[in-house]
Amino acid sequence: MGLETTKPLSTLHEHTSYDVNDFAVPGGREEAWRFTPLRRLRGLHNGTAEAGGRVAVEVDAAPELRVETVGRDDERVGKAYVPADRVSAQAYTSFEKATVLTVPRETVASKPTVVTLTGEGGVAYGHTVVVVEPMAEAVLVLDHKGSATYADNVEFVVGEGASLKVVSLQDWADDAVHVSHHHAQLAKDAVFRSFVVTLGGDLVRLSPSVAYTAPGGDAELIGLYFVDAGQHLEHRLLVDHTVPNCRSNVVYKGALQGEGAHAVWIGDVIIRAEAEGTDTYELNRNLVLTDGARADSVPNLEILTGEVAGAGHASASGRLDDEHLFYLQARGIPFEEARRLVIRGFFGQLIERIAVPEVRERVTAAVERELERELTK
């Protein structure tokens, strides 16, 4: 180390390329892969997953948006994001058509735009680009469902003074595998709100990242997951503060229940030497509801400047608090209902922050469904 202090440790081994062949096949010991059960990726990581299936993309857009389906050579594709791991590069190398959504300059979209991605079985690769031009505003819902083995990359390009709110719902069928990168690039004074809800799928590995190109960018990344028996739900966040006076706030909360339920949360926040005045906080909390479930939570805040406005992180995983349950029960509330009240409360404060009422209701209903499922165990 010593001389190299300006290079963040968490990027020392980082390597980016559009070409899958520039990445070695992961063996499972690599920092980026050590939590992921590679065998369950169905070959997405080693080149054996040949596209043959389909994830149907349906867009119900606000009238102000431009919606295009473009080929690989479109200049907007891959402009904001270069794949940083093998599966991401595999998706980039393999997708055939990309969806490009554009919110024109100074336009405020009059309703949420909903992109429904429905797995129809088999292996598929995808790519999505969302461009919010300067001073424009939009709300976007990415709704994943059905069965698939799916790898994709999503680029959010948020222009100067623009605002983008995204809800990404991973409500896959039990057998789905989904590996995805969500990269947001924020221009001057851009506002980005991401709300990730991951409930379904055999394995979901979602890597949201944020980069800033100018001061004033403001990113909030909120996540909620409910891991059931046998599920592996992994979220890997990277916020890279490379310019001064930007803000980021990360809050992810999850509940786990059942044998083999596995949640992984990695939160890397880098404040580089030149990113003075950065204000950042990241938090991960896991509620482990039963034996046999496991939560790995690794917050990592790297600060390379002495001039931050605020920087903090916290991570906690634990059981439901017996004292909470006792108090509720001592007022006559049956045990199972007391549990549900506390779990609902654990997520409630997050759910309130979903910008789209319909989505908020749907997420509330989905959490209720999970709670019911828990009840019948």
Add this chain to the structure above:
Amino acid sequence: MATLEIRDLHVTVDAAANEPPKEILHGVDLTIRAGETHAIMGPNGSGKSTLAYALAGHPKYTITSGSVLLDGEDVLEMSVDERARAGLFLAMQYPVEVPGVSVSNFLRSAVTAVRGEAPKLREFSKDLKAGMDALSIDPAFAQRNLNEGFSGGEKKRHEILQLELLKPKFAVLDETDSGLDVDALRVVSEGINRFRERGDTGVLLITHYTRILRYVKPDFVHVFAAGKIVEEGGPELADKLEAEGYESYVKASA
């Protein structure tokens, strides 16, 4: 007429992992009939809260022998929530903060559980508002998380609010008077008296101070020392305790 009968109650607490459980209560006998108010006074650490928690069924405490009957029903066979639904109420010395659960949501769930059916929303809102008014609780508390960030006195008022909404048969009040300013003490005492006046109710009031006993007149006073009741008397015993302390009892039971 409702009766709560505690017979020869022995209680241990789960100690550290590699230590044997420690007996805290060494045979408590106490019968409370509807219409009666019993005060328990005793030095710190003598086991008063242990008695209260054991009655409520806190999982940390194990009853090793003895019995507790509520109108002849075996309370010790009941789960924590069953005891509450059967009509036992414990106002805790240190009410628990429950993040994410609002006061109104909690109270509605509790009232629903205790009554066996959901109250009509309008009726419930009315009762809640009246209850809060009577205890000088700002209505804004209904939307706050249960006990979270409440001051000590605010927590105690909410315990009594729950007492009034849940309408149990017997209330065990563990130092509900501690930490209250004079106005709060009066307001809380009035709440307890409303509960007493409802009829067919009994109170077990654990306290260190006679000042609450001036508002809530006890019929019996019990001295608790080293895990059992060592003396019983009328209200005059409280004054004697306040004047002379517990020294003679602690020595005697040591």
